[in-house]
Amino acid sequence: MHFHRYEKYWLIFGLCTLVVFLTIVGVNAFSGGHQPPTGMMTLDPTKVDQTPPFDQPGLKKVDDNTYEANLIAMAFGYNPSKIEVPVGAKVIFNVTSKDVVHSFTIPGTNVNMMITPGHVNTSEFSFDKPGSYLVLCNEYCGSGHHMMQMTIEVK
Amino acid sequence: MNSVVKSPKDSKLSMSYLTVGFIAVFIGAICGLLQGLVRGGVIELPSFINYYQLLTAHGVLLALVFTTYFIYGLLFAGVSKTMGALSDKARSIGWIGFWVMTIGTICSTIMIILGEASVLYTFYAPLKAHPLYYIGLALVVVGSWIGGAAMLMHYSGWRKKNSGKLSPLFGYMTTATIILWIVCTIGVAISVLFQFIPWSFGWADRINVLLSRTLFWYFGHPLVYFWLLPAYIIWYVCIPKIIGGKVFSDSLARLSFVLFILFSIPVGFHHQLTESGIPEGWKFLQVVLTFMVITPSLMTAFSLFATFETTGREKGARGLFGWLKKLPYNDVRFFAPFMGMLFFIPGGAGGIVNASHQMNTVIHNTLWVVGHFHITVGTPVVLTFFGVTYWLVPYLTGRKLTPALNRAGMIQTILWSVGMFFMSTAMHILGLFGAPRRTAYSTYQDNPTALEWFHGFFAHYTTVALGGTILFIAAMMMVYLFFHLAFFAPKAENDIEATEFPIGEVAEHAYTTPRILENWKVWIGIVVVLILIAYTIPVTDMITHAPAGSPPIRTW
Ligand code: HEM
Ligand SMILES: [Cu+2]
Ligand SMILES: [Cu+2]
Numbered sequence: 001m002h003f004h005r006y007e008k009y010w011l012i013f014g015l016c017t018l019v020v021f022l023t024i025v026g027v028n029a030f031s032g033g034h035q036p037p038t039g040m041m042t043l044d045p046t047k048v049d050q051t052p053p054f055d056q057p058g059l060k061k062v063d064d065n066t067y068e069a070n071l072i073a074m075a076f077g078y079n080p081s082k083i084e085v086p087v088g089a090k091v092i093f094n095v096t097s098k099d100v101v102h103s104f105t106i107p108g109t110n111v112n113m114m115i116t117p118g119h120v121n122t123s124e125f126s127f128d129k130p131g132s133y134l135v136l137c138n139e140y141c142g143s144g145h146h147m148m149q150m151t152i153e154v155k
Numbered sequence: 156m157n158s159v160v161k162s163p164k165d166s167k168l169s170m171s172y173l174t175v176g177f178i179a180v181f182i183g184a185i186c187g188l189l190q191g192l193v194r195g196g197v198i199e200l201p202s203f204i205n206y207y208q209l210l211t212a213h214g215v216l217l218a219l220v221f222t223t224y225f226i227y228g229l230l231f232a233g234v235s236k237t238m239g240a241l242s243d244k245a246r247s248i249g250w251i252g253f254w255v256m257t258i259g260t261i262c263s264t265i266m267i268i269l270g271e272a273s274v275l276y277t278f279y280a281p282l283k284a285h286p287l288y289y290i291g292l293a294l295v296v297v298g299s300w301i302g303g304a305a306m307l308m309h310y311s312g313w314r315k316k317n318s319g320k321l322s323p324l325f326g327y328m329t330t331a332t333i334i335l336w337i338v339c340t341i342g343v344a345i346s347v348l349f350q351f352i353p354w355s356f357g358w359a360d361r362i363n364v365l366l367s368r369t370l371f372w373y374f375g376h377p378l379v380y381f382w383l384l385p386a387y388i389i390w391y392v393c394i395p396k397i398i399g400g401k402v403f404s405d406s407l408a409r410l411s412f413v414l415f416i417l418f419s420i421p422v423g424f425h426h427q428l429t430e431s432g433i434p435e436g437w438k439f440l441q442v443v444l445t446f447m448v449i450t451p452s453l454m455t456a457f458s459l460f461a462t463f464e465t466t467g468r469e470k471g472a473r474g475l476f477g478w479l480k481k482l483p484y485n486d487v488r489f490f491a492p493f494m495g496m497l498f499f500i501p502g503g504a505g506g507i508v509n510a511s512h513q514m515n516t517v518i519h520n521t522l523w524v525v526g527h528f529h530i531t532v533g534t535p536v537v538l539t540f541f542g543v544t545y546w547l548v549p550y551l552t553g554r555k556l557t558p559a560l561n562r563a564g565m566i567q568t569i570l571w572s573v574g575m576f577f578m579s580t581a582m583h584i585l586g587l588f589g590a591p592r593r594t595a596y597s598t599y600q601d602n603p604t605a606l607e608w609f610h611g612f613f614a615h616y617t618t619v620a621l622g623g624t625i626l627f628i629a630a631m632m633m634v635y636l637f638f639h640l641a642f643f644a645p646k647a648e649n650d651i652e653a654t655e656f657p658i659g660e661v662a663e664h665a666y667t668t669p670r671i672l673e674n675w676k677v678w679i680g681i682v683v684v685l686i687l688i689a690y691t692i693p694v695t696d697m698i699t700h701a702p703a704g705s706p707p708i709r710t711w
Contacts, residue, residue, distance in 0.1 A: 002406070007457050014453040018446055025512050029439060034513045036438065039431035042702035075710045099708050101279050101364070103429075103520055107589020107604050112429060112516050116364050117281060118702035119431035134604040138520040138591030140275055142282070142710025143205060146597035 037113035037123040039094070045117035048072055048098045059083045062092070071095045073102040073115045076144035078135065084153045090126045091152075102148065103139040114139060127154040162240030165231060166551040168249050170641065172228030173548065175257060176221045177637045183216035184630035191578065191623025195616040196596050196609070206595035207273045207711060214276030215267065218532065219295065220260050225540050226385045227252075227302050230329045232547060233388070234306055236656045237323035238313040245305045245312070252302025259294025262287050273711045275593065277371060278351070280362045283707030286355040293347045296340050303333040321668055324405055325392050325658060331412040332384040334675065338682060339377035339420055346370035354707060361704025365432045366697050372423030373690065376445075380419035382532050384412065386539040389492060390459055393543075395659035397488050400466030402659040403458045406668040411458075413678050414451035418444060420682055421689035428515045437693045438512065444689060445510045452503065459496070465662070487564035488556075488657070491542030494572045495535035502531040505583070520593070522619075523586025526579040534575050538568060541633055548637060549654040554644040556654055563636060570629035578622025584614045 003011070028034045043051045053060070053070040057079050060068045069091050072079040078095075085091055095104045097117040105112045106125070113121045127133070137148035186209040192198045193206055200206060231249060235241055241249065266272040271285035278284060278292075310330045314322060322330075346367050353359040391408045395401055402408065424441035427433055467478020483489045505527045508514050518524060545564045549556050556564075586592075590608045596616075599605040608616055647653040671677060 002404075004404070004457075004461070007407070007454070007461075010457050011450065011453055014449060018449055022443055022446060025442070026439065029435065029512050035435045036428040036512060036516055037431070038433065038435050038438070040434070042432070042700070044703040045705050046703065075708075100282050100705075100710060103591075105520070105589070105591065110516055112519055112521075114427075114430035114519075116368070116430055116432070117705045118364055121429075121431040134599055134602045136589075136591055136599060136605075138594065139279075140207060140210075140593040143207065143273075144710075145207070145593070146595040149599050149602070 037121050039120045039122040041094075041120040041122075042118055043096060043120065045097065045099075048096055053094065054096060059085065059091075065089055067091045069093045071104070071150075072098055073104060073137065073148075074098040075100060075102075075142045076137075076148040078104075078148075078150040081150045082153065083150075084155060085127055087130045087154055088126065088128055089154075090124060092122065092124045094120050094122050096120045100141045101139050102137045102141050104135065105138045106133050106135050106152070109133070112138070127152070130154045161550075162235050164246060165235035165241050168241075168246060168253065169228045169232040169235075170548075170551050171253055172224045172231065173544070173551075173637070174641070175260070176224035176228060177634050179216040179220040179224065179260075180630060181634045183213050183221060184627055184634075186210070186213035186216070187630075188623055188627035191620045191627075193596050194594075195620030197617070197620050199596075205270065205273055205711060207275065207593075208267060208270055210593060211273050211275050212264070212267050215263060215292075218276055219292075222382050222532070222536070223256070223295070223299055226332070226381070227299070229385055229540070229543060229547060230306060230332065231302075232551060232656065233325045234309050234329050237325040237658060238309060241305065241309050242312065245308045248305035248308070249302050252298045252300070252305060254298070255301055256295050256298030259291040259296075259298060261291070262294065263291030266291065270711075277375070279371075280351070280354075280364050280367045281705035281708045283355055283709055286352060289347050289351045289355055293344065293352070296344050296347075299340070300337060303337060306330070306333055321405075322673060323658075324402065324408060324661075325388060327409055327673065328384065328388045328392070328412055330675070331416055332381065332388070334679065335377055335384065335416045335419065336381050338416075338679070338686075339374045339381070342370045342373035342423075343375075357707075361706055363697070363701050363704050365430075366694070366701070368427060368430070369423065369433075369690075369694060369697060372426040373420070374423070375426055376423050377419045379532065380415055382536045384415060386492070386495070386536045387412075387415075387455055389539050389543055390455070390496070392659050393657045394459070394489065394492060395462045395466070396657035397486065398463070398466050398483055400462050400469070400659070401662035403461045403465070403662060405661045406672065407454055407458060409668060409672040411451035411454040413672060414454075415448065416678060417682050417685060418448040418451070421685045422448075424689075424693075425510045425515070428512065429519045432697065433693055434696075437689075441689055442510060442512050444685070446507075485561075485565065487545050487561050487568060488542055490565060491545070491568040492539040494568055495538035495542075498530045498534040498538075498572070498575065502527065502535060506531065518586055520591060521586035522582040522590045522592050525592045526582030526586060529575060529582070530579045534571070534579075538571060541568070541571070544633070544637055545640070546654055546657065548640040549644055549647070550656050552641055552644075553647055553653065554640060555647050555652055556640070557645060560636065560640065560644060563632070567629050567632040567636065570625055570632065574622045574625030574627075574629055576622070578619050578626060581613050581615060581618035581622060585616065585619070588614055590616075 097115045102115045111123045133152040135150045266285045266288040272288035274282040274284045354362045422441045422445040425445045464478045467481035470481045472478040472481045
């Protein structure tokens, strides 16, 4: 098959950029640990309230500066609907759904993950600035979807 | 090739598909306008309409119904034009496909109107719609298989009659499009038939949510290429003729279509990057495969600009960019797709962000995504289809695109572009600030973060509403012009006046086309292998390590 000379240059340039780009993305993901949220834990979505750690949802201290927030998403809110964390703390969010698909999204941060029933999804964030953070659901979950929210107070 | 006589019976089939398509645009655009106005806080909906009901109708009618019907109307017309009239058998099958699709469309639309299916066009489990919604959608897919089979029959009939000859480029590309469509819809068909329908009737108690989402997106990404490929057919085959040039290279055009099939299917995970249950390695593999599609995309861009430049130079253009001045910007048949191509430049760039393993997290399910697909499918594809309408409809009905109608078309194109510029820019920026998609008007109890979305110029929901209103006017003009061209435009009295179906000829210097490109068994074989590599292990895992499934839930 014949390629025009300029087309060859164009494609070679394009493919080189692609290789460089994918290498950066790949190294970032697998050596830098910058992976998208990918929780692998599962549970029965009809028994969330009985399954630890979601039988006691809320914030849990893991060590000096690390907390675990085990939260339940449901139509149309989160349980608990408010948590308080100290400034500078690293929080690991473990979130599951009691009913349909939701999201757990903190605008202005990189926390944005799908919450599918039967699965626990995980993401972490260090809150370095004090203030009140809005959490919202950006996956359609029913007639009250646009009301679904919670707050994180960083003090 | 242009001597093939037009078949009035085939024209009628095409016109039927196109008509349903434009009825869908009419209703879908009304929904779009209302969505923009609601989100901007300009209006409140009456209590008997739910925002998400509108959004379901908008997605189903524009993204699924309009596109599929338009594509079938166009492809049937094109294969009849380039490979001769359909046999009576193929045409009857085309009609059966049309009616099966139409019954399905009506069925699903009624369920949406009754408020029994406010689950959006993606119908994510465990939201449970009325079984007839799923059955309707299944009929649309099955109908499209039947119609697609008619076109494949026509193509293979042509090849039998002309053995040893290279098929017309239009016919080849149509075949590629239909093959892509059949391979990808198998995924969603399996999910609807074996998961959703039994579960929505109550015959199965629970549904495997992750599996259903994976099967949906196995279909959902190639769906995008099912919209794009017919637009590319126009760019590769028809635009050269419209601007008075030649097809740059027959073999490279065919190669790019084959590559689009290969790299558009095994990549659905890039829509599921932020979800649990799919290991990172598999996500990354599909991200890599997704980016391979850059190769045929670069080839398409090259070939387009090569045609533009060669044609401009033949018309006497000088200098590095002189040819840009020689393009027929006042011919709507060129201008509309050309505006679409311009929108595709930021559209493609945005796509790179979306598909990137990490950057996706920033924009996933924000308004950015809505901005993105309105400047990919919603403008490049749609403006190409609108540009086609201006010549295809008078071609099919034996009428003329008069200078006045051409001018109306130019205005319509400009309005669409201006409206889309405002709406999509605002959506992209709002998305970067975290504004969610698929969400009715909300200030989240006057939360300062959410109130930000009502400040500034582009980062403002009202700009979405403004752009949406201009778009709505453009859409209504288009629907009117469609019916005008179909029923009222002046009749062409003789062959010279008749509107042409522009089919470009291949440039003389182009090289012969390798036979392997027409050997579909090879390409289908490769795509199956790629699909198996990308999906076998993670899907097996989803089934064998599935958590207890979800019972049906209705939350609206
Ligand atoms: C009159 C022109 C149009 C207007 C005013 C318009 C407006 C909108 C708005 C405001 C949304 C966002 C709703 C939300 O996320 O809350 C939306 C969603 C959408 N639009 Fe359009 N749009 C138009 C044309 C189109 C066209 C031509 C297509 C495709 C062929 C299209 C496909 C979609 C899809 C697929 C969605 C997403 C639906 C979902 O999230 O389920 N739109 N549109
Ligand atoms: Cu929600
Ligand atoms: Cu995609």
